[in-house]
Amino acid sequence: MKAFFKNLIFVCAFSFAVHSGAQVTTIKYFNPAPKGEIPIMAWASIPANELTDTNFMALKEAGININFSFHRFKNLNDVKKLLKLSAKYNIKSIVTCPELKSNPDSAVKILKSCKGLAGYFLVDEPPASDFEKLAEWAEKIKKADSKHLIYLNLFPYFVDPVTFGGTYEDYVEAFINKVALPFVSWDIYPITTAGIKTEWYKNLEIMRTVCMRHNLPFWTFALATPHTTSITYPTPTIEQLRLQLYTGLAYGSQGLQYFTFWCPPRYDRAFDYHEAPISDEGVRTHVYELTRTVNREIQNRAFVFLDGTVEAVNHLGEPLPEGTHPLTTLPKGVDTLYVINGGITVSQINNKGRRFLVLVNRSWEEPADLNLHFSAKAKLIRRDGTETSANLYETLTRIAPGDASIYEILSNK
Incomplete structure (x- = not known):
């Protein structure tokens, strides 16, 4: 935080002795x-x-x-x-x-x-x-x-x-x-x-x-x-x-x-x-x-x-952010995923056996356009938490600035 919060740091008030191996x-x-x-x-x-x-x-x-x-x-x-x-x-x-x-x-x-x-x-x-x-x-x-x-x-x-x-x-x-x-x-x-x-x-x-x-x-x-x-x-x-x-x-x-x-x-x-x-x-x-x-x-x-396990976080779209890793292997249940313009964060989450794909547009100013197609049955998770078949949508996908598109991949078949 900034300097005005430094009164929260009570360093000068410490009088505790620390013993090795305590x-x-x-x-x-x-x-x-x-x-x-x-x-x-x-x-x-x-x-x-x-x-x-x-x-x-x-x-x-x-x-x-x-x-x-x-x-x-x-x-x-x-x-x-x-x-x-x-x-x-x-x-x-x-x-x-x-x-x-x-x-x-x-x-x-x-x-x-x-x-x-x-x-x-x-x-x-x-x-x-x-x-x-x-x-x-x-x-x-x-x-x-x-x-x-x-x-x-x-x-x-x-x-x-x-x-x-x-x-x-x-x-x-x-x-x-x-x-x-x-x-x-x-x-x-x-x-x-x-x-x-x-x-x-x-x-x-x-x-x-x-x-x-x-x-x-x-x-x-x-x-x-x-x-x-x-x-x-x-x-x-x-x-x-x-x-x-x-x-x-x-x-x-x-x-x-x-x-x-x-x-x-x-x-x-x-x-x-x-x-x-x-x-x-x-x-x-x-x-x-x-x-x-x-x-x-x-x-x-x-x-x-909540309580999910992020199994992988990768990125698509140049330039890649410093310290990140490009997506080189498609997530299970996905047979097409590439960026036409912009850049996205690609997160794969396992939550109690349910597998989710989270795509976040890295720009807060411009939309990200990509081609996305599922080889498996998948659901789109809307903002209100309701779900619908992702397989009903065209492959051309647009993610609004700063937004996230979230999917559940139901099977690999």
Whole structure:
């Protein structure tokens, strides 16, 4: 995230000693969202002074099922109020407050019985040098509560290698091995006014590879709030949101996050944050409606992605994104698949024996045209979750900018 969030990194507050070979408690990952739903999290959500029914209803209506709030949370009482409202609206919250770092054992014992609790937040974008301190902090929380998640968010691929203590893969491996949390989250906002960051797909490839190695799920982000650092990030369109969210899912993401959902307070506006889904006055913006639309269609097709195994991710269309792999063998049940113009991500997902083919247009500006023909019986999975025979359609297929075409391949016969 950006510099204004660095007050979340409690490095200077750590006083934990880490001993080599210390026993690590393992917490098993679970889906904190309602049954059958993909976790969709509002990152930087409702501030402590805005905890109202109206604002929680806004999250609920937008399709947010996981909430992460931290602005102005001064103590446990603020967090308990947050969790009470979370439970009322069947939204789970990841929480943080000063007591969680100063006295984690006591804080967790108070919070762990709250019905609205999803888990506990540690830090945002820690360097590798902090992993041992974080491991000790996480261990204290795990021993007090092994039934809720512990969450932190890692740096993206393109940060200074010194931060990683080696390569980016080394950084992710060290986090998994030392801190031992039940899932991995990292942020990268690929869409800028200058185009797509070339590192985005490489970051996805590395994260997928490492998480598969450890049998861990990962969560990905979409940028919902425009701002400016050394890079200008535009106000998102629905095509840009779809591209970020569906690409994450195509690579195997088991949770989606919006940065940010509530606009950062005015005193934190160093980077000109504006036009978030919900303004800092608590008013819904036009971006709110975009997120609501996309969230609904994603949950309509959650059965494709949730708990699925991505067996292969490849790409068609030149130029291939950095770090990716071209499609050289057709998926089973497909006898024709080639791009006429544009480029697509090709994901093959096995979900409890059901085989899905997910094609994502890599451009948020232009449609992708391709020839697609199935040798097997196949279904087209529409945005509303309904299904129809894909064999009824012509082979010429157009995927709208940033969009995904999703199919279930029923047999190889």
